[in-house]
Structure formats: structure tokens, C-alpha cells
Amino acid sequence: MSDPTIDSPEITETLDLWVAGTEEPEFSPTDEGEQEISDHESEARLDEQFGRVVEDDYVFDDGVDEGERMILNMGPQHPSTHGVLRLQVELEGEIIRRTKPIIGYLHTGMEKTGEQLNFSQGGTNVTRMDYLAPFHNELAYSLAVERLLGIEVPPRAAAIRVLLTELNRCSSHLVALATNGMDIGAISMMIYGFREREQILGFFEKTTGLRMNHNFIRPGGVAADLAPGWKDDVAAILTELPRRLQQYDDLLKDNPIWIARTRGVGVISAEEAIAYGITGPALRAAGVAWDLRQAFPYSGIENYEFEVPVGEHGDVYDRYRVRIEEIHQSLRIVEQAMDSMPMGDYRVDDRKVTPPPRARIDESMEALIHHFKLFTEGFKVPPGETYVAVESPRGELGCYLVSNGEARPYRIHTRAPSFANLQGLPIAMADSLMADTVATIASMDPVMGDVDR
Amino acid sequence: MSDETTTVEETPPVGPERPLPEHPVLRALFEDFETVGWVRSLGQDVAQVPNEAWAGFAHAVRDAGFEVCVDVTVVDWMRERPERFEIVANLLSMAHKLRLRMTTTAGRVDPSVASLVPIWPGVNFAEREAYDMFGVTFEGHPDLTRILMPDDWEGHPLRKDFGVGSVPVQFKESHQVS
Amino acid sequence: MATTAPGNLMMTTVDKAARWARTRSMFPATFGLACCAIEMMATGAAHYDLARFGMEVFRASPRQADLMIVAGRVSQKMAPVLRQVFDQMPDPKWVISMGACASTGGMFNNYALVQGVDQVVPVDIYVPGCPPGPQSLLHGILTLHDKIMSGEINN
Numbered sequence: 001m002s003d004p005t006i007d008s009p010e011i012t013e014t015l016d017l018w019v020a021g022t023e024e025p026e027f028s029p030t031d032e033g034e035q036e037i038s039d040h041e042s043e044a045r046l047d048e049q050f051g052r053v054v055e056d057d058y059v060f061d062d063g064v065d066e067g068e069r070m071i072l073n074m075g076p077q078h079p080s081t082h083g084v085l086r087l088q089v090e091l092e093g094e095i096i097r098r099t100k101p102i103i104g105y106l107h108t109g110m111e112k113t114g115e116q117l118n119f120s121q122g123g124t125n126v127t128r129m130d131y132l133a134p135f136h137n138e139l140a141y142s143l144a145v146e147r148l149l150g151i152e153v154p155p156r157a158a159a160i161r162v163l164l165t166e167l168n169r170c171s172s173h174l175v176a177l178a179t180n181g182m183d184i185g186a187i188s189m190m191i192y193g194f195r196e197r198e199q200i201l202g203f204f205e206k207t208t209g210l211r212m213n214h215n216f217i218r219p220g221g222v223a224a225d226l227a228p229g230w231k232d233d234v235a236a237i238l239t240e241l242p243r244r245l246q247q248y249d250d251l252l253k254d255n256p257i258w259i260a261r262t263r264g265v266g267v268i269s270a271e272e273a274i275a276y277g278i279t280g281p282a283l284r285a286a287g288v289a290w291d292l293r294q295a296f297p298y299s300g301i302e303n304y305e306f307e308v309p310v311g312e313h314g315d316v317y318d319r320y321r322v323r324i325e326e327i328h329q330s331l332r333i334v335e336q337a338m339d340s341m342p343m344g345d346y347r348v349d350d351r352k353v354t355p356p357p358r359a360r361i362d363e364s365m366e367a368l369i370h371h372f373k374l375f376t377e378g379f380k381v382p383p384g385e386t387y388v389a390v391e392s393p394r395g396e397l398g399c400y401l402v403s404n405g406e407a408r409p410y411r412i413h414t415r416a417p418s419f420a421n422l423q424g425l426p427i428a429m430a431d432s433l434m435a436d437t438v439a440t441i442a443s444m445d446p447v448m449g450d451v452d453r
Numbered sequence: 454m455s456d457e458t459t460t461v462e463e464t465p466p467v468g469p470e471r472p473l474p475e476h477p478v479l480r481a482l483f484e485d486f487e488t489v490g491w492v493r494s495l496g497q498d499v500a501q502v503p504n505e506a507w508a509g510f511a512h513a514v515r516d517a518g519f520e521v522c523v524d525v526t527v528v529d530w531m532r533e534r535p536e537r538f539e540i541v542a543n544l545l546s547m548a549h550k551l552r553l554r555m556t557t558t559a560g561r562v563d564p565s566v567a568s569l570v571p572i573w574p575g576v577n578f579a580e581r582e583a584y585d586m587f588g589v590t591f592e593g594h595p596d597l598t599r600i601l602m603p604d605d606w607e608g609h610p611l612r613k614d615f616g617v618g619s620v621p622v623q624f625k626e627s628h629q630v631s
Numbered sequence: 632m633a634t635t636a637p638g639n640l641m642m643t644t645v646d647k648a649a650r651w652a653r654t655r656s657m658f659p660a661t662f663g664l665a666c667c668a669i670e671m672m673a674t675g676a677a678h679y680d681l682a683r684f685g686m687e688v689f690r691a692s693p694r695q696a697d698l699m700i701v702a703g704r705v706s707q708k709m710a711p712v713l714r715q716v717f718d719q720m721p722d723p724k725w726v727i728s729m730g731a732c733a734s735t736g737g738m739f740n741n742y743a744l745v746q747g748v749d750q751v752v753p754v755d756i757y758v759p760g761c762p763p764g765p766q767s768l769l770h771g772i773l774t775l776h777d778k779i780m781s782g783e784i785n786n
Contacts, residue, residue: 076709076712077661077662077712077716078661078691079661079689079691083663083664083665083668084664084709084712103578103600103601104599104600104601104602104603104706104708105664105706105708105709105712106664106665106703106704106706106709107601107602107706107707107708107743108704108706108739108741108743108744109610109617109618109739109741109742109743109744110739111586111611112610112611112617112741112742112743113617113738113739113741116617124738125738128665128666131665131666131669132669147495147496148495150495175669190672190676191676191677194672194673194676194677194678195676195677195678197673198673198676198677198678201673211670211762211764212666212669212670212762213666213761213762274520274521274547275520275573275574275575276574276575277521277522277523277573277575277576278575279521288547290547295547295550296550296552384494384495385494385495385528386494386495386497387497387524387543387552387554389523396523396545398523398524398543400524400526400541400543402528404533410528411528411529413524413526415523415524415543419578419579419582420575420578420579422578423574423575423577423578448664448665449665449666452601452706453601602707602708602743603707603708606707610742610743615742616742617740617741617742618741618742618743619740619741620736620740620746622735622740
């Protein structure tokens with residue numbers, strides 16, 4: 001990823017002046033307590049700013065005094081389309097000294113709701129957590145339930161899951177690129193990203209019935225088989241998307257404005273990322289080749305050949321490049337899944353988990369009762385606890401599931417990648433300019449549904 | 454010659470052999486800490502740590518190569534277990550491609566456990582969420598305040614004795630548009 | 632002024648003209664909260680263009696907006712913020728409650744959500760769905776336009 005024109009000494013020297021993290025931070029990054037923003041020394045400043053105290057002391061002074069800091073509140077409602085994130089930044093002139101992300105504005109009590117829904121309804125709940133990658137949420141949850149049940153899904157179900165999750169990765173990264181571009185100013189990226197996404201969402205609607213929040217990947221397999229003619233739809237996506245990705249590269253990759261706004265901005269080094277538990281494209285852009293699909297493979301993904309793109313500098317530009325390359329690699333997996341889709345059942349043939357085929361319900365009383373019991377009471381899962389993680393477009397998405405033998409989970413907890421990635425924001429934004437905030441947040445790609453659950 | 458009525462042993466009998474994992478990294482960890490029990494749960498390794506040894510064991514785990522603490526959460530067992538709260542930490546080692554789960558317990562009254570923030574800074578938000586949702590205090594946490602609920606919220610929502618808070622469905626009198 | 636004086640032909644035409652102008656250039660305020668926000672963005676994007684109705688400019692500042700589309704679930708922490716943004720909007724203003732969570736609390740009938748955003752702000756149109764597809768949202772927006780044009784909603 002090192003480009004000789006960009007990494008020449010003159011340019012890096014100029015950029016070094018305001019590369020984040022080169023100045024010694026005044027606080028230890030691990031000491032969160034010092035980031036408590038409302039401290040008593042600045043109360044007088046706040047009074048002055050709010051107009052409670054008026055002092056007529058106009059002095060013409062261009063410089064920024066040492067120790068003169070302003071606390072600025074960004075959000076929770078602001079135009080950067082990442083949901084309801086609130087940031088309190090302490091500014092010294094234009095330079096950010098400290099940041100505190102305040103979350104909880106989208107807290108939905110999903111973990112509590114998950115305890116009230118039974119195991120087959122749980123998918124409707126988890127799918128709305130990371131709403132840009134709903135299939136990944138459902139997959140983590142279904143894998144956890146299946147591990148507790150001790151069942152294995154048939155190969156066709158596993159392949160359908162891989163197909164859908166990889167297409168979901170493409171659509172999620174398209175939104176990330178669209179909003180990333182729009183926030184920095186390349187407003188056409190917003191239109192381009194959503195235009196491609198419509199194609200993928202059309203396929204999802206044909207297969208699952210919904211554009212988003214599908215509840216299609218369920219414990220035991222998937223809810224229904226692929227629609228007839230699905231190969232043509234997937235082939236259409238596979239021909240269109242790489243052409244359009246070339247369009248994005250034409251717009252952004254060597255664009256001097258884009259490079260000036262993203263190179264050296266929002267840097268997170270590999271050590272910082274590992275210490276803070278940051279995973280996903282942010283970690284890979286910092287140079288660590290860690291991808292759960294290759295480290296702890298799940299759902300038969302080890303049968304497909306793909307590469308894991310890795311960046312170098314850990315800045316916004318590298319995260320953007322990693323996402324573009326990941327779309328290419330996901331399309332590779334989708335093509336292999338399409339070509340080698342095994343025949344067979346789309347869900348496991350276990351009577352305790354799978355309802356009977358709908359045609360049988362008209363014919364047989366036992367089938368009707370079986371269906372009824374499964375959908376009202378739900379199936380009981382043996383007691384146990386497990387943690388399953390998948391590689392979502394944002395990083396490690398895990399589901400910690402505890403069952404005590406009932407038809408409902410005793411405790412369901414989702415390890416949200418955006419929750420951990422947000423802790424990297426103060427690191428990425430330390431000692432950088434206020435204007436780079438938006439680019440940094442956009443590149444970390446937080447989804448607030450995931451963060452707050 | 455020894456007499457035949459008692460068995461001859463060099464060391465006093467130790468009781469049932471304490472189970473230890475096979476993986477060398479994990480085995481070395483568990484051998485160093487005698488109070489920590491090892492359990493295999495559905496193909497995953499779980500370390501059952503007594504509350505006092507939580508931070509000490511975590512240090513050793515980090516030094517053994519578990520660079521990332523993926524998550525810290527709490528399970529409220531109410532009356533089903535002698536100690537009400539179970540604190541669970543999931544760990545990941547990228548170098549060894551291993552996962553480990555650490556669990557400990559805390560009682561009903563003033564539950565607290567040592568904070569893992571000095572060891573893995575990334576669990577900051579996770580511990581704040583566990584405090585907010587369950588009321589478990591993490592000692593040594595730099596900023597233990599509510600994170601998901603409003604600051605003046607009373608109660609800890611994910612405890613089993615905190616109700617769901619559902620309201621009866623209200624049918625609104627808005628007129629339908631075809 | 633134009634809406635209250637009765638019987639005067641010229642005033643009625645001005646009233647009609649005012650209503651026409653209001654519907655043809657309604658600026659939404661960005662209040663996307665959760666999954667519905669993504670569908671709202673998709674409605675503004677190329678495929679289901681909102682610009683053909685004059686609405687693609689999502690104003691960041693509520694002072695410049697007429698329409699607040701509450702897209703997503705409103706949590707207890709967010710409710711005062713919602714009210715504040717609504718209060719900052721100048722008259723005439725309208726509210727569309729998009730999605731099941733905004734209309735009634737949706738599938739999350741629990742402690743964390745406000746069960747219906749009409750507990751906090753007055754709502755003109757409810758758009759059901761989880762999330763409502765862009766066609767549903769467009770139907771809701773066009774219904775709002777019709778209601779304003781016909782004088783049913785007098786703001």
C-alpha cells in the first residue's frame with residue numbers, strides 16, 4: 001500500500017506537522033478518568049461563554065494562549081450520518097486535546113427483550129442491533145444456539161449463509177464508503193454507494209422478503225430456499241459491482257483533495273488497536289492481518305479462497321482502501337459460493353428444531369401440532385453457555401448466550417464491534433484538527449444500534 | 454519393610470487429579486494458579502477464578518499471550534446459584550489463535566470485582582455497561598458512570614428483579630389513509 | 632395572515648399559493664436514528680429520488696427545516712433532545728413518524744424506549760413498517776403533501 005508519490009519525504013514532512021499522535025499527549029491514553037470533561041478550572045470559562053458573566057475586556061489578540069480551552073459538544077443530532085453519537089471535545093484553538101464519546105442515545109434494551117423472546121424469535125431481535133449487517137448478527141446468534149443444541153447445519157444452508165453474509169459485507173461497506181465520501185465532501189459518493197446497494201438489496205428482497213432486518217438465518221439453517229433464478233441475479237451483481245468500484249477508484253483513489261484530507265488523519269497504530277480491542281478494517285488498516293474468517297472459520301467459509309487486505313499506516317485513507325479491497329474479496333467469495341452451491345436441505349432435519357413442511361400441515365394432525373408447539377412454546381435448549389464470534393463488516397461480532405434449559409435464553413449478550421471501536425476515537429482524534437473529526441468518525445464506521453443495543 | 458495395611462506413598466494422597474488443559478500455553482497458566490479451576494464448556498476453555506485472584510490471573514493471562522480482551526459482561530443468576538452475579542470475560546490470543554473465557558462470582562450485597570482496565574484498556578466501556586446494567590462495581594475503573602441509561606436513572610435494568618417495563622398496547626385514534 | 636380571513640377571493644388564492652409553496656419545497660431535518668434512517672437515506676438517493684419533490688436537501692440545522700422525519704427508535708435518553716430539536720423548528724412544521732418504533736415503540740415494548748414518539752411531539756403522519764421501504768416513506772410524504780394542499784392540516 002505504499003505509494004512512492006505520496007510517501008516522498010517532502011510530502012510526509014509537510015503532513016507531519018499535523019499528523020495525529022506525533023505530539024506527546026498530555027494524558028496517558030489508558031487513564032480514562034482524566035478525560036472527565038467538566039472540571040472546575042473551566043467553570044469560569046463556561047460562565048463566560050454562556051453569557052452568565054459579561055466582561056468588557058476586548059483585547060485584540062491573534063494567538064492562542066496556553067491553557068485556554070473550550071469544550072464543544074457535537075451531537076447527538078448532527079448531520080454526519082452515523083446516528084446518535086455525542087462527542088464532547090476539548091479544543092485548544094483548532095486542535096483537539098481530549099475527546100469523550102457519550103453514547104446511550106439509542107439504547108433499546110435488546111438484551112432484556114432477548115430474554116423475553118424464545119430462541120426462534122431471537123433472530124428478529126438481534127438482527128436490529130447492527131442494522132447495516134443484519135445477516136451477521138443473525139449468523140452469530142444462530143451459531144451460538146446451534147452450538148448449545150449440538151446440531152450441524154447441512155452444507156447448502158452453510159453455503160447460503162456465506163453467500164448472504166458476504167453480500168451483506170458488500171452492502172455495508174458501500175454505505176460506509178458513501179457516508180465517508182459525503183462527510184468529507186465527495187457528495188457523489190453518497191449517490192454512487194446507495195445506487196449499488198439498491199441492486200444488492202433487491203436480491204435480498206427477492207430471497208428473504210425484506211430489504212433490511214431479515215430474520216432469515218435462523219437456528220437450524222435458513223428460513224427458506226433461494227428463489228428460482230437467483231443465479232442470474234447474483235451474476236448481474238457480480239458484473240455490475242466491479243465496474244462501479246472502478247468508478248469509485250476513478251473518483252477517489254488518486255484524487256489529491258481526497259488524499260490530502262485522509263492521509264495521515266485519524267491514525268491508530270497496531271499496538272493501540274490491539275490494546276483497545278479494535279477489530280475489523282480499522283485493525284487491518286493498521287497492519288495486523290487478523291480476520292476471524294481465516295483464524296476461526298465458521299459456516300464452511302474455509303472452503304472458499306480469498307485474501308485479507310491489510311493496510312499500513314492506520315489512517316483514514318488506509319481504512320478506505322481496506323474496505324474497497326474487502327468488497328472485491330467478498331465478491332470473489334460470492335462467485336465461488338454461486339458456482340459451487342451444494343444441493344440439499346436448507347435447514348437441519350431435526351424434528352425438535354425444524355417445523356414440518358407447510359404442505360404437510362394440511363394433511364397430518366401431528367404435523368399441525370408439531371408446528372403449533374414449535375411456534376408457540378418454542379424449542380427448549382439444553383443448559384449451557386457459549387461465545388461465538390463472526391467477522392462482521394465492523395469487526396468481531398460475538399454472541400454470548402446462556403441457557404438454563406428453558407425455551408428462552410437466560411442471558412444474551414452481544415459483543416458489539418462498534419462499541420469497542422468507539423474507544424479508538426479519542427486515540428485517533430488526539431492532537432488533530434477539529435476539521436478532521438468528521439473524517440475520522442466516518443472511517444471508524446460506528447453503527448449506533450450496535451453500540452447501544 | 455513397610456507394613457501391608459496402608460499403601461506406601463512418597464507424598465500424601467492429593468485426592469482427584471485436578472484437570473488441566475492440554476494446550477501448552479493454557480496448561481502453563483493453570484499450573485501457576487492453583488485456585489483457578491479449568492472447565493471445558495462445549496468446546497471452549499473456561500477458567501473459574503475466585504474473586505480475589507481476578508486481577509492477578511488476568512495479568513498472567515495477558516502475559517501468556519492473550520493480547521485482546523474481547524468482552525466483559527455479567528450474568529445475574531438470582532437464586533439459582535449461591536453467588537448471585539457471575540462476571541465473565543472473554544479473551545483472545547491472536548498470536549496463538551486461542552480463546553479463553555474467565556469467570557468469577559460476586560455476591561448479592563455490594564457486588565464488586567477488580568477492574569481489568571489497567572490490563573486491557575479496551576474493556577473500559579464494557580465494564581461501564583456491566584455496572585450500568587447490573588450494578589456490579591469494578592474497583593480501579595477510572596470512570597465508573599452510567600453509559601447507556603440516562604445519568605439520573607434509578608435501578609439496574611438487566612437484573613432479573615427489574616421488570617421489562619412493557620406498557621399495555623395503546624390504540625391511537627389516528628385515521629387510516631388508504 | 633393568509634389563512635384566517637374568509638370569503639375574500641384574493642386571500643384564498645394567496646392561501647392556496649402559500650400551501651402550494653410549502654408542499655413543493657419542504658426541507659426535512661436530519662433526524663435519522665436507527666435502521667429507518669438508512670431507508671430514509673435510500674429514499675433520498677438515486678433510485679427513489681426525493682429531489683423530484685424538492686426535498687433532497689436535508690437541513691442539518693432545525694432552524695432551516697420544515698419537516699422532521701423521526702426515523703428510528705427513540706430512547707429515554709434521546710427524548711429530551713428530540714423535543715428540543717422540534718421546538719427549535721420554526722412554524723409551519725410537520726412531523727412524520729417513520730417506522731414501527733417511532734410510531735408505537737415497535738417490537739421493543741420495554742423500559743428503554745419511548746412507546747411512540749407522539750408522547751413527545753405532535754405527529755402528522757405515521758408510516759408503518761420495520762423498516763418501511765422507500766415506497767412506503769414516499770407514500771407517507773406525498774400523503775402529507777396532499778393533506779397540506781387540501782387544507783386539512785393547518786399549521
